[in-house]
Amino acid sequence: MAAVVDACQLGTGFYFQRLIEEPRSSFWPKNCSFQWLSKGFLSKPTVLKSSPLPFHGGMSYVQKKKGFHVLSPNISSPSTAVESLEAWDDEYDGVIINPESLPSSANAFASALRASLSHWKLKGKKGVWLQILEEQSDLVPIAIQEGFNYHHAESGYVMLTYWIPNEPCLLPASPSHQIGVAGFVINDKKQVLVVKEKCPCSCSGLWKLPTGYINKSEDIFDGATREVKEETGVDTIFLEMVAFRHAHLVAFETSDLLFVCMLKPLSYEITIDEKEIQDAKWMPIDELLGQPFYQEDHMSKKAIEICIAAYDNRYSGFIAHQLVSKFDGQLSYLYYDRI
Structure with a gap:
């Protein structure tokens, strides 16, 4: 990114x-x-x-x-x-x-x-x-x-x-994607943790899921729990990845991947990050989806409906499984449904 x-x-x-033209000189930093x-x-x-x-x-x-x-x-x-x-x-x-x-x-x-x-x-x-x-x-x-x-x-x-060769270049292109995460956190009262961001963009004044970009060398599920914690102060654990969106020509003409993650709350008291967040609260699902924005944005509405289906055990997402790859000899995560 x-x-x-x-x-x-x-x-x-x-x-x-x-x-x-002047006398040549040598220069090199430490x-x-x-x-x-x-x-x-x-x-x-x-x-x-x-x-x-x-x-x-x-x-x-x-x-x-x-x-x-x-x-x-x-x-x-x-x-x-x-x-x-x-x-x-x-x-x-x-x-x-x-x-x-x-x-x-x-x-x-x-x-x-x-x-x-x-x-x-x-x-x-x-x-x-x-x-x-x-x-x-x-x-x-x-x-x-x-x-x-x-x-x-x-x-x-x-x-x-x-x-070097006089033929089409086969070197890999420069990094072309930025990776974001959205955290769907729902309590026992079927209230969803939502935030209202400080931004002059199209989502200004909108109650929405906490979102953000993952850090370098950060796993997707860690990025989701971290973003929720930073924006709302609520501790969570990762349950499953329920969907992802792939968009193109976003910031600086790069592509964008957004992974929607189901998270289970471990705490409920909200403390917002005032630098980024205007407000945060637990909101009933009907009130969240009843906002005019979600009546017009079919993708965002569908993502939340999928999260609700996963909460009601009507849909299964991807779970992170840690495995070793012979390619690099290191542990990493493969996301897939239960077998």
Whole structure:
């Protein structure tokens, strides 16, 4: 969800300044920590040991203030041995560049990147992944100049990619979905826990189910119970997932998945989050569905009707079952009906 926003912002965050000939200088921020990509994406690390490739002219880069000047190819530069960038092989005949090993100057980075691309092309490699940390952001325009494309961004870094073969790119697209949850909480009096949000949107003034986005690496059912707790102060446990909605071209043209979860209340006293919620209360089902909004919004009305059917044991949703997958060797949750 947030990744999409950062990637868009980075599009105007870096730039080339106009050509100004001046003495070359080296610039590089202090070393910074780096956490590698998720498991299952990398094979064992290998350091490229290609023959040194001399850098003969071509574009050179000079750092000035917060931008780079591109020096024309006819400016003489001494021939120096250029080593390839340190990188790991991935499982798909591609490479992933180690951001901690990037050269300490713009010119060295440009020449090493160009030499590495030539080396990987000779080896028949395909996709190249280049993560540039926030502290290294001055290197982004150089990589773009060499043919890299933006893939995605997170807090602290931007990921760039390069497709070597002269054929359609097969690298996976950037993250395209945001994931939300809605919590249906009903007490023994058949009253539903509802909130009225502080927002100028179409749901302004509407009594609705507590909803929100799940956090990074958070399970769906944990996100549902957390959102209910944060917005209303009511403790709950997850029972089952009863439905989900898939919509497209929502925020920043991303797709949106909303999972509707049945939750059992463990407490009943309401304490609202005044930053997000205008009010919250226990409301009879008929009063909830009697609002004009639900007479016009057939999807929201159907979702609540499904929740009521599940409460009355006329419908079975999906329960979270924890299993180990051989794909990554980790425990995760598979949602399915009772067998």
